[in-house]
Amino acid sequence: MNIFGLFERRVGDALQRLAEAGRIPAGLDTSRVLVEPPREAAHGDLSTNAAMVLGKPAGLAPRALAQLLVEELQADLRLTAVSVAGPGFINMALAPQVLHDVLRAALADLDGFGRSSAGAGRPVNVEYVSANPTGPMHVGHGRGAVFGDALANLLAVAGWQVTREYYVNDAGAQVDVLARSAFLRYREALGEPIGAIPAGLYPGDYLKGVGASLAAAHGSALRDRPEAEWLPVVRDAAIAAMMDLIRDDLASLGIRHAVFFSERTLAEGPNDRIAATIADLRGRDLVYEGRLAPPKGQAIEDWEDREQTLFRATAFGDDVDRPLLKSDGSYTYFASDIAYHRDKVARGFDRMIDVWGADHGGYVKRMQAAVRAVSEGRAELDVKLCQLVRLFRAGEPVRMSKRSGDFVTLREVVDEVGRDPVRFMMLFRKNDAPLDFDLAKVLEQSKDNPVFYVQYAHARIASVFRQAGETLGAAPTVEELRAAGLGPLTDEAELDLLRRVAQYPRLVEAAASAHEPHRIAFFLYDVAAAFHALWNKGKDLPQLRFVKHDDRDSTLARLALIGAVAGVLRSGLSILGVSAPDEMR
């Protein structure tokens, strides 16, 4: 139940009536008309910019148009005050009954309250993580993983039919390097001394297990064969093992993809989908043979001016056309990626979101160009770039770890601090801003730690309900809370909390349409702060305490309020993939 959407339609009706009465022109574009919460609570519960947006096209001064709208809206019994303010804002105060209805709606369906139908069941594909299957995930991968997963949750709550997808880069030179590294471990497992791992191969211990299982499965049969024979065998085993490792890492964060799409299958077998993609684009004159100017800036030593196969990316806003074939005739990564996104379009996705590391930023334009080309403009790709994560411990930077080469693994961090702090803190920052993650701070049980502060609000509410159970004999049921009279909720701190509850459905819609799950995290922080403030107020003013022995009516009203708050916290935390504990002792 989104009261802002509700009154947006109400304002639309009022405009319609004014147009029918000939007082404003018909057919005005109302797409920019919004009903939002005013910044200042003193301005009321709702505010609309309608008069300012439509003043010019209607040929009226904004305040004059506002006055017309006020006359229309004043008849609405749900509004106790409607007034023009500032340059032409229309502020509206809701009858208490309306906010009470919102509260009851939240209580009636604690999990469904924030749900919206904005997506209307349309399919959207969210591709995230897509780390190369060459080793364990590091902390930077973890941010993209958590972000993508929360975004997928958010879109699902907003009514989209979400497919969570992982693109497995199991083709190309890197997995061959992986195979050679694993082969070395295989020889080691057979008892050969291998010495130091040569430069250019992966040194991590995590390949020892692959070597051992190859030795167990093949004995020494692979050892003396030429590379061309053992490499595919070793490579497949190593990739499978690495994907198991990565799936475990992801599972430790509660992340599970529905689709793992293998890059290699694109060009395998009788139907080479990369060739088909290039042929399709060539048929529409979007692929041609031509030459590129050498890139500006730093000189490239072995630059070879040659004719190559190019995608006409410049026709879709990219800066230069992009090569599809390497000099040895094999496909570029970009060629595979075009075919991959074309496959997504063919599977029915005209909305796609890719979550990448910020170091891939230079790739965005060409990928969006490619999606427009292969879908003939029907599909749209949004790319979300996640910035770096810097690890700290009590303010001191954490550098390279001892184990597993040169990075701190995601698993080490999750094992140390737990899933909830990792997920929450990764989302408590805009995706395109760098993130400092402090391993010590996220475990503090204090107001300085947002994870704790939000979870504690939920636990505290559960504690009040336990307390109420003792005082009242039994904790009230949801039915009792829904039936409670809400008149006793009159204190400003209570009304503030109530208004925030009412804003939740609108916030979910906005966060989903902006593809910005961090808004949920910040909102929950604000809700928790408002709840803690009310709690603290009750310490000074005993009449504001939640549970009152001698006043069952106001006790029930307040329990209804904080019961709904707990529901919002649970709902929001579940979007973030963070637990909502009942106790934190």
Next chain:
RNA sequence: GACUGCGUAGCUCAACCGGAUAGAGCGUCGGGCUUCGAACCCGAAGGUUGGGGGUUCGAACCCCUCCGCGGUCGCCA
């Protein structure tokens, strides 16, 4: 050099995708604990939103320009 992201209070960051007097936390300063969970609380000070120009009723947000920081820069992934 090109492209791209960022620049907001002393510090770390928000600001609902153009709205009203730009908000939080930390830090600073001044008060407060015989507790429904002090796992703190209340209050105050603190801003030319990097500089300049433009668009409009209205700009942290859009456009231009300059400054600073990061990322990327033929076929790597």
